[in-house]
Amino acid sequence: MRLNPGFGEYSLKLTLICQVKEFxxxxxxxxxxxxxxxxxxRRENIPFPxxxxxxxVTRNDSE
Structure with a gap:
């Protein structure tokens, strides 16, 4: 298993690589x-940004 964390503007980016026995x-x-x-x-009260x-929207009454 490999974990590569990173940060986006509104996210925590994770890459998790695993293997399974069957495709x-x-x-x-x-x-x-x-x-x-x-x-x-949710248990840790960590919100998703x-x-x-x-x-x-404005209205132009001069037209």
């Missing part, structure tokens, strides 16, 4: 790892 098991393993990471983040964008 078809990879999807279940990926799903389980993601569930466990999300569960742990989300980008916020403000859009202002």
């Amino acid at each position: 078809s098991d990879q999807y279940l393993v990926q799903h389980e790892i993601r569930k466990r990471i999300l569960s742990r983040f 989300v980008p916020v964008q403000t859009v202002r």
